[in-house]
Amino acid sequence: MIRIDNVTKQYRGAARPALNNVTLEIEKGDFVFLVGASGSGKSSLMRLILREDVPSSGVVFVLGENLKRIPGRRIPYFRRKMGMVFQDFRLLPNKTVAQNVAFSLEVIGKSRAFIQTAVPDVLDMVGLGHKANNLPSELSGGEQQRVALARAIVNKPAILLADEPTGNLDPATSEDIMKLIERINAQGTTVVMATHDRGIVDRLKKRVVVLSDGQIISDERGAGYRSSETTVVGSKSYFDEIEGDQ
């Protein structure tokens, strides 16, 4: 589903690479937490998976596409199979909840009939059917993130990328959002979520990939949140083990 092979990402003018020889494989239906301090490379990794960037070296395969080779005109079609949510929700402030979700379908040319059924369905699923005609400014942070999630999944993506989706939310609201993301995952969508939230990671017992200074220092299933000091593993040999397990 997602395969990242020996990927290094060096930004121009940066002293050290944002990602340094990273190798990672994510299977269909997986739920993966990316954890690590700010600047550890979580966001760079997500940008590569979404093909917002290309690696300086190494290859990234997502949904059967080699993202280094994919021609520019195919990138939009590739992204239609991906959903993405952010810490800051990124809703359009002048559009209602329903319009925000509908917008993402309109711009990929979905029919009006499809939009008219898909939008209420997905809003019901995230529990916001009754707020379809509200503006984002009239919603709480948690509700706004639900709208963002509705927008991300309305087109039934194979992969959901979440970049600190609970970063701006209080713990109780975060809990609700995580339940929603788990439900999305249970319906077969692969989830990759970057987070700082130790509580969530510890509680959900999912696969945890720890990044530090652009390198993967641990990758365990059902693990808790570990700080980078506790585990330092030579990434290559460690990964050979992991791949052997699967």
Place this chain on the structure above:
Amino acid sequence: MHLGFVFREVGQGLRRNVSMVISIVLVTLVSLTFVGTALLLQFQITQMKNYWYDRAQVAVYLCTDTSPSAACPQGEASADVKTVVEQKLNSPLLKPYISKYYFEDHKQAYANFEEQFKGNSVAKYVTPAQLNETFWIKLKNPNQSPVITQSFSGIAGVEEVRDQRSYLDQIFSILNVASLAAISVAALMLLSATLLISTTIRLSALSRRRELSIMRLVGASNFYIQLPFILEGVVAATIGSVLASAAVLGIVQFFVQGYLAAALPFTSFVGLNQALIIVPILVGAGVLLSALASGAAIRRYLKI
């Protein structure tokens, strides 16, 4: 695909940047009006060439007593000179080229001169003897005038052989310079129109960057992302070019036909027929140019 969506975006973009859109309209209007004027001048030149070249004659001016002595050492041309010229015109060598010729003596020349300079004080100081007696020759093919010029230049008693077209060519070169000037102004204005369109599109994209980032995120195709911006530029430039077409039609109808044609009744001027040929050229140029400019601008601004 949702044309409704595209048009809604275009409408929003146009409303959001109303002042920039107006400036695009105005600059396109002015630049394309200059283009149209240059084309009109070219039509006018062609039309006058067709009209006047048919009527232009070659004049063989005979010497008078007041002619410069370098060309006419013997003074007034004698009757023999006229006979020689006439014989030559009727000779088998020249006759095939000539459609007809006639002789204008001092009296007729004076009568024509008086008619031409009626009310001008110069007429009072000119006497019939000062005006050349002239053989006016109309050629079957006006382009063959060098045959006549060569045959009669240098004959004793002939002051000068002149193809009238040489006067017309001066007029045409003035008109040509005017149309070149119009084209140069138009080129500068079109350049600024192009830059203005790029700037406007970039501003428009900037004011819609949230929408754009979401469109890219959810996988809108480049066509969907770019089309509203390109159409925004095209709509503004089309309004400008339609106004420019109206201006060109107005110039022809009210200035050329209404004023010039009345002031100079013996000249044939361009009419609305020719102006109508220009309209699609102007609109086409406006649409094409704005599509290219806004397309290039949005492509440079928006990377996938």
